[in-house]
Amino acid sequence: MTDENLTTDPARPAQRMRAGSLSLTFTPWIVGGILLVLMPFIFTSNSALTIMNQMWITVIFALAYNMLLGQGGMLSFGHAVYAGVGGFACMHIMNASDFFSSLPLPVLPVFGGLFGMGLALIVGSFSTRNAGTVFAMISLGVGELIAACSVIIVAFFGGEEGISGDRTYAMPFFGNEFLQQIDVYYLTSFWVLLSAALMYLWSRTPVGRMANAVRDNPERAEFLGYSARWVRFYSFVASGFFAGVAGGLFAINYEILTEENLNTTSSGVILLVTFLGGVGFFFGPIIGAVAFTLLQTVLSLQTELWAFYAGTLFVATVMFFPGGLAGLMMMHVPAFRLGKANHLIVPYIKTLIPGFIGILGLCALVEMTFHFRHAATGDNEMTLFWTTFDSHTILPWIIAIAVTAIGLGIARATAPALKEAWNEANTAGGAA
Amino acid sequence: MSTPALELTGLKKSFGKAEIIRGIDLSIGTAERHAIIGPNGAGKSTLFNLITARFPATEGTVKLHGEDLAGLQPFQINRKGLSRSFQITNIFPAMTVFENVRCALLWSQGYKYSFWNLVNRSRQLTEGADAILDQINLLERRNLPAGTLSYAEQRALEIGITIAGGADVIMLDEPTAGMSHSETDYITDLILKVTEGKTLVMVEHDMGVVFGLADRISVLVYGEIIATGKPEDVRGDPKVQEAYLGAALEAEH
């Protein structure tokens, strides 16, 4: 991918920037588009479509958020309100039957974007004067205010039950009334591709480049003729637009918007998603959104403790891989360049597989402890990894502890070899 | 006489009760290379910061080509054709060398805050940036992150960024600070080359650089200019000798 010239994380300096030939620039987008089209043929069920729609919406929202955090260096604790307000506006449009019946549904997210942008214009006019803590705290305050308004200003936000509508009242789009999940899937897919492409292009424009410059060194940027404040402002407004688009898509998908679309929890989640994916790379939030949606929707079907695991994963990411999942992937680029990536495969297998098994063992211990403490008396049986056993007998505990100890032990023992292989794969040849 | 490129009248600056700049009058002509020297703590960097509106002045005016700069923000001053470098290297370390220069070109090439142009698509930008890189001898480092350059190279890049926007008044704050002799020579040549036909204001400690470069010199002591003139005149000025130069020259030999 050519995305790497977008490397913006101070912790991970940029790789070589290639003069992007046309074919290279377009390839990831074409591959992405084809994948988006093909996904429903692999996962045909409606729930898979619903989950994928949720993923794509989160992708747009996270990319929009990263325009602030990753590209502009602005940490926002209240970005959900821009998506939320865009979504609420779309909901009101859905309910304005005269207008809505003359509007093709695929156009609706534009209005969400415009309303998100409108709010960002207002808030940005005073919040972007400073970056850093002042910006973060204003975003928190404004986020809390608007979230609180959602239960007070019932006329617009519908109180705690929110407002709902029916997307099928829109003007049929080439005969399609978007009755089925699959129709909505393609609508969402179209928008995720379009929005991601537009946001990518934005990062290649003068104001997008200067956003990076202002993030790294606002003072120097000022002495290059750019007002740091206005650069931040434009980024903020653009981010508000795409957040609003995500909100509009949410409205189309769920046909209901509630207080939860605005509250600080949602704002916190998008921060988590983005950071997990990696703020330093354009595609980082995409990975984060996909991973987090799976965690939230799929893992929560498997275990009550999903939030505990998500939290652990998150803290571990911040501590050990501040570049996020994307950073982890991009670490391997130099080795690939040197043609030495294959030297890593065997050490990886030797360390990561036992490590993974050890972690699974640890999870098993956590689950068993939880079951032991909180399950109903007499309800001693629990099922874990497709095996059912009695959590009150000693054997499963011994097995779990042994698996954990052996797995982590092997991983620990083989780690130095991996480190060595890693250094070897990254140094020879002398190139960067 | 034509309008001076930069004109300071009665410029003062106080931090609390301490008066750091105590009334400076200075006029620098177009295409002149002007050096400001003075002992540590004389207020040279503060003076720079006043001219470029990094700090607001307490009193007095700064005029650029006859135009009063009062109330303008740094970026507005930059747009009027005044560009500066910093004493402490001030580049965009996470971006590539090429991008550093390209960012510096954006405003002057009229891109402003546009989001309908793609920077990669502009041949003018790419060529312009490459031309600058060529000038500052960093073309080979083009695609490295600026933070990984050597110190001298970063200083060169800083000068490159400063001149890239095509400003006609260039202000350099100690461009050779902390450099070895060979590096100093390299930077001095570079400055000579890139400020051809432009007004240059520089703060510098290295007397070799100053006397090699400057058309005129001002000596700043305790927030006041005690002498201004051609290098040889300043060198001979007894007040300067007394206040500063003698000691500095002695130290050099």
Next chain:
Amino acid sequence: MELILVNIIDGLVTGLLLFMLSAGLTLIFSMMGVLNFAHASFYMLGAYFAYQISIALGFWMGLLIAPLIVGVLGAGVERYGLRRVHQYGHVPELIFTFGLALLIEELVQFIWGKNQMPYSVPEILNFTAFSIAGNSIPAYKIFMIFTSVAIFIGLLYILTKTRVGMIIQAALSYPRTVEALGHNVPLIFMGVFGVGTALAGVAGVIAGPVLGTFPGMAFVLGSIVFVTIVIGGLGSLWGALVASLLIGWITTFAKSYNIQMSDILNGIGISTPENLSENVFRDLWTVTSPQIADILPYILMVLILIFRPAGLFGKRHS
């Protein structure tokens, strides 16, 4: 009239409680530049530990031991977590504490379950101290006031009169210099973080019985602590005190008096529109002060940040 007096006492209790949290947070911030999002989580841990200890050893031992445990935990978090993340910069640090807050909440649910804990006021303090016009002031509230005031005085004494305090104050502004003078700055950081979180722990111990001990207690209080120190001015102990009391009183009075927006608007000469139920702004007209009492601090914060970004007592721009 009596009600005003009662409200002043109630607001004082709320404000002082808030102060115990914000004092630690503002110290930690001014020293390390870290806005610790997990600060309220340590408050929650304080309450839970104290509950657990009080079962076995009684309330007073809980008050003594729980903050110590919380402080040690806090110091551990600084030593093994924050210090590591510190190298990546401020945003990752902030995000780390954010994640830590989530994790602590999950951990608490893991260990203690999701229900409210029956952690209650000790018998010896479970009586009415005095009554003002039928409003009883529980003795426990008086105890809370005294405890927080004692802590404030102690803190002030340590910071301004002792050698340790001097070093801390110096390290706040010039960490490099203090390090060069031979003091172990990382150790000081760890200590301050431990003490700050222990203070939060104390707040949890004494607030748990009255405000409830449940997994959501950190979240309810979480962001308001930030608001407090931002209003007061980041890093200022006095600012934290003033802002805490200000917030305590504002919210208490706003809840105690039913002021309607329409009263205010009528008062400044805007008449209530006819057909209010049809009006687009109907919800604004009917807003009452108790409805918005808890968001008033946020409004105050945004206004202060716009007009005085350094806060009431703050000296520096972050």
Next chain:
Amino acid sequence: MKKITKLGAVSALSLIVGATAAFAENVKIAFIDPLSGPFASTGTNGLHQYEFAADYMVNQNGGVLDGQMFEIVPFDNKISPKESLIQLQVAIDQGIRYIAQGNSSGVANALTEAIDKHNRRNPDSRVLFLNYAAVDPALTNDKCNFWHFRFDANADIKMDALTDVMAKDEDLKKVYIIGQDYSFGKAVAAAAVDMLGKKRPDVEIVGNELHPIGKVKDFTPYSRKIVASGADAVITGNWGADMLGLGKSVIENGFEGPIYTYYAAGSGITAAFGESGKDRIRLISQGGINPIATEEARAAYEAFEAKYPEGNIDQSRIFNVIGMLEKAIEQAGTANDVVAVAKELEGMEYDSMWGGKIFMRPQDHQAIQDMHVAVHTDQNIDFDYDQSGFGILTESTVEMASMDSPTTCDMKRP
């Protein structure tokens, strides 16, 4: 790079979707309620009651029809409408035809609309919504639909019964109404004002206010106002931490009268009130727990306690849901044709083991049943809550409450 992530997604997705096909012969009921987060204890307790009721009432007796078992499939909605809709879709894909949900009217609103739309758009996979606890009156009025059945009494019915009892209290002169600032809190307040006004025009309402939901740390200022107003009784619809906070604070700060409320039992609240709430808290409930209504119910409760010593049957209507669904399926002769099952549910009369009859009113799908006003106490308690020794004791009963109450529901049947 995208390719790799999507491959990851592929494998994870196939995991869930693949694991869904089996067990087609069971009658599956999706339980969509919070199982993690702040409301998890209520949700988990509800789930236990569902699982127990299904086993105890249906499966141990050989199931329904030709031996089909009831299976409760839990889905964690984290009390979020969005998550609920996703889980609804997952449930439908698993072939589940019955959706049970109760916590939060906001979620119920989202679900009932989504189910209505789904059933209209996908006639092949229609589902029924068994609402066992969301009490927003709108659900069986303006927002009613054929697929939604409410087994709990709605907020208006509850207030009707509550005010019936309050009206008998001759000493009652002044009442203070306080609630959470959202649809339910407002509905409670409006109903209280309306019904008290009709039944006891002499009673003065000395306060009527709303506070932010879930945000109040300290209820002291509110308590001060209540005490200062000289109220004889407080009416509130608060639940969860807001109920506990308000109740404790009001009592602590010198209020002497009763607190009439909806939700103040179980989930740790009974234990937390303990002695301080004794004879002070009066709540509206269905199903006789103390004294227990029938011997059948006693046996059931004892079996439940044996299985879940830390749990409570605080939502006895869950047993009615299971019982009525079983009856409807038997009568319809099928569990797959939900329209037939729904038609059997409509107008059904059912004898509950917790006493009295349940009548599913056909015009709005609102269950009509006996309502009790019970008091929080430790006297004569057979079945306590939270293992605290305290429980709720029925003081008075309104039979078939609000049987003839009007509804604005315009039911459209398929």
